[in-house]
Amino acid sequence: MANYRYWVGILSCSLLFSLVFLGQQSGAFGSTDHEHHGETGLLLFVIPGMIASYLSSKKRILCPLLGALYALPLCLAIRHFWLTPFYSFWQELAYATSAVFWCVFGAMLALFARSLLQIFQQCHRRERQ
Known part of the structure; x- marks a missing residue:
């Protein structure tokens, strides 16, 4: 059962990371301005983790x-081949690395x-006794 939950964690993170990454890059979340400057949208990557x-x-x-690292090449490939890239590969890689962080x-x-x-639960139990 533990091995099953191990893979559920990896797959869920990979799927959610991909959705947030592609949503960020396509402009679905936040502004449609395609400039990488101090974006608070990177905080959305906390949720998949x-x-x-x-x-x-x-x-x-x-x-x-592992889920984020497995999703990273897929996200970069989709971004490069199907979405219009506005930045160089290295800038996109730096953005993706910060997303993994x-x-x-x-x-x-x-x-x-x-x-x-x-x-908190342990302290609450001690107060009851």
């Missing part, structure tokens, strides 16, 4: 990382929230 971390049984950081950061935030929730 958090969901994949929640769906993974163990290796809650590795699954979102934010995805893994989302997984870390989910782990942090989970540990805070466990600590």
Whole structure:
């Protein structure tokens, strides 16, 4: 069962990462201005990381990382061949690498929230006793 949840985490992250990446690049999310300047839209990549971390049984950081890295070549290929590229390949690769960072950061935030929730529950149990 744990192996099944391992792959669910990777596949969910890969799918959600691809959707957010292609949505960002096509202009579906945020502005249609095609300039890479301090975009807050990169924060949307936190969501696939958090969901994949929640769906993974163990290796809650590795699954979102692998999912994002598996989706990255597909996203860059779709962006390069089917969508009109506005930047060089290296600029797109830098943008995609920062997207992977934010995805893994989302997984870390989910782990942090989970540990805070466990600590809160333990303190609450001690107060009841």
